[in-house]
Amino acid sequence: MPEYRKVSVESVPNTPNPTREKKEIDEAVGATEFGFNVFTAEPGEQIPWGYHRHPDHEELFYVLSGELRVETPDGEFRVGTDEAFFVPRGAPNRAVAAGEEPCRFVAVGAPKDADGAVIEEECPACGDATDRTYEAVEDAGRTVYVLSCAECGVETRRFE
Numbered sequence: 001m002p003e004y005r006k007v008s009v010e011s012v013p014n015t016p017n018p019t020r021e022k023k024e025i026d027e028a029v030g031a032t033e034f035g036f037n038v039f040t041a042e043p044g045e046q047i048p049w050g051y052h053r054h055p056d057h058e059e060l061f062y063v064l065s066g067e068l069r070v071e072t073p074d075g076e077f078r079v080g081t082d083e084a085f086f087v088p089r090g091a092p093n094r095a096v097a098a099g100e101e102p103c104r105f106v107a108v109g110a111p112k113d114a115d116g117a118v119i120e121e122e123c124p125a126c127g128d129a130t131d132r133t134y135e136a137v138e139d140a141g142r143t144v145y146v147l148s149c150a151e152c153g154v155e156t157r158r159f160e
Contacts (some may be wrong), residue, residue, distance in 0.1 A: 034109065034112050038106055044107060054115060
């Protein structure tokens with residue numbers, strides 16, 4: 001007998017990330033074949049940690065409200081309310097909340113077990129296009145995520 005599950009999106013805890021809110025709905029319901037996340041990002045916040053690609057994973061963004069700007073090697077794409085944007089496997093991209101209002105959107109990806117991301121951004125210190133490591137640190141009573149170059153270890157960005 002199948003096991004049906006229902007959750008309230010608002011009841012799902014926020015997952016650490018550089019946006020105001022990330023709700024991992026797939027984890028909450030026990031989905032095993034695809035990822036399903038609901039994000040709320042303030043204008044200028046990027047999703048996720050940097051310019052990245054998923055070697056074996058496709059993604060689809062669906063904007064519920066606001067506007068998302070997706071940066072790719074082919075240029076920038078603006079994705080507005082009630083629009084969807086597909087990212088093929090292996091395709092580099094960075095999504096940023098655009099406009100004056102927060103952007104609320106759904107990110108769906110499959111296959112779920114192949115969602116590992118490869119960040120490849122130029123390091124301001126060593127100049128190499130490298131992956132990033134990150135750690136959560138406490139700063140003035142808030143959790144801050146600090147990204148560092150995987151090659152030389154220099155801090156490259158902070159997300160509050």
